Amino acid sequence: MLPATAKKFPLHPRHPERVCWGCDKYCPASDMACGNGSSRTQHPVEIFGEDWFEPAETDKRG
Template identity: 60%
Template sequence: MSPPRFPRRPRHPERVCWGCDRYCPATDMACTKERTLHPCEFFGEDWATDADHERSDDPDASPATEGRGKRLPS
């Protein structure tokens, strides 16, 4: 069974803690005392398109090395 998909634009992100795969209600969290913000609350509504755009701009990025940092000049 695969984990639930991460919602890009939830209707009420303030009602849920987004820190782990449990998605606890903000009023009854099991993992922590503070609620983790959804990326749309922290980075803005276009958080997903900005992240996708940055990844595709790097000509040296490949699926195997993407997200591991940039190459150093030789």
């Protein structure tokens, strides 16, 4: 039996506002089945912007 693998997490979904990103089910925002609270979990691109997955530049002061 093969181990279960998680779904691939999309870096730039087309309409992130339509989906709850709180678990691997990716339920529609209007019909959440997992019971993950009363509101949907936002995708990181909605919170941090388009470059959310890129490492942040650090301040290199000598």
